[in-house]
Amino acid sequence: MKSHPLNPSDSEPHSPALVERATRGEADAQFSLGVCDANGAGVEKDEEEAVRWYRKAAEQGHVLAQCNLGLCYGTGTGIAKNEREAARWLRKAAEEGDALAQRDLGVSYWYGWGVEKDENEAACWFRKSAEQGYSTGQADLSHCYLEGRGVERIRRKPCAGVANQPNRGMSTGRSCSVFAICGSTWQPVRVKKPRRSHVTSWKARCLSRIFLVRNTFPRNS
16 A cells, blocks of 8 residues: 655654654654654554554644545554545545545545545546646546546557457457556557647547556555
8 A cells, every 4th residue: 555655765764853853743753753653664663653643743734644644544554444534534635635645535436435436526536646647546547538437438449469368458349558467467558649639638648658457446556
């Protein structure tokens, strides 16, 4: 499961100074201390302690902490699983523009985890995440278009030699702008990129991207 910081090098290392700042109530330090506890970075791994620090920061409006707290609730990491609370905290971060939270809130709507199932709303949040360049959100939005779930479906001819091979590719009629399974591994199936003038919407853009699409969607990562 992905959580913040997406780039581990962005995490502040554990130190007495960090603990002191967090104890004084500095939200950034509280979040960073939560990351250290969650990953066992410079301190013994303690997921419950991580949740405690995430909550302190989240309650002060720290967006990354709100996202991580929502993810903890969603997976039952360091706290009892509660999908409603997960969606509540993810929404707070998503509404502040966090791309990871937007994507995972979309997943909540897709499956009806803590919210009423709504594929249109899921696609809306995938789009918000995708437009910020978050690759997983882009992949999920692409799948929405390929399947016509929450958005209008994209239709393309199957990829010859892949889509028509039993148990080796996606089913006949599905766009080949995806990864196809070759043996036991996933390999890219590349398609000709549309002319630049055609790339005017996500519907068009999805045809020019190469995404990893497995049988279960969206992926919990």
